[in-house]
Amino acid sequence: GAVVSQHPSWVICKSGTSVKIECRSLDFQATTMFWYRQFPKQSLMLMATSNEGSKATYEQGVEKDKFLINHASLTLSTLTVTSAHPEDSSFYICSAWGGRGYNEQFFGPGTRLTVL
C-alpha cells in the first residue's frame, strides 16, 4: 500500500512555543489530507480536512488560529501548533487520500507532542 510519513515522530517543547508537524505522502499524490488527534486510551478525533491549495476545513471546537494547517503541495501537509500549552500534549495522526482509484485513506505513524 501507499506510504505516509510524519515528522517528527515525537517532540517535546516548552509552553508558549510553536511546533510544526509534517505529513508527507511518499509514493502518491494526496488529494485530501486529514489531521486527527488522539488522547491516551481514547479514539481519534478529526481536527481538520485539507485539500491541496485551499484552506483547511476545521471541525467544530477546533481553534483554527491555534492549529494552523497548510496543504501547499499534493505530497505535503503541515500542522503547526501555535503557542502550545500542556493541554495540547497529544498524539497527532495524519492520513491521506489519493483520489479516484484509491480505496482507503493511508495513515501516518503519528507524532507524539509533549508540552512542558
Added chain:
Amino acid sequence: AQSVTQLGSHVSVSEGALVLLRCNYSSSVPPYLFWYVQYPNQGLQLLLKYTSAATLVKGINGFEAEFKKSETSFHLTKPSAHMSDAAEYFCAVSKRGSQGNLIFGKGTKLSVKP
C-alpha cells in the same frame, strides 16, 4: 449524524480462541464501514472495509466482518487468535467512503493470553 459504538473497551481471549469485537453504527445514509488496527505508538492500519458490495468482508490477517443492516452492526471476527493480534482495534464509519471524514469508535483493546 453518524456515530459508532464499540461494545467493550477491553477484550481478552486465549490464544487459539475466537475473537469477536463488536461495533454498532448509526448513519442517516448508507454507510461505509471500516475496521482499523493500531499497535502501540503507531498509526492505523486498515483491516477491512465495507462499501455496499458483499455483506461479509474478508480482511488481512484472517479477520472478517459482517455487515448487518437490520442490526446496524459490523462486528469483527477471527476464528483463532494469535499473540500478534494483541492491539487496539477501531471501528469507523464514513458517508463518502475513503475520501470522507472517518468517525471512529472509542476502540477495543484486544489482549491475547498464551
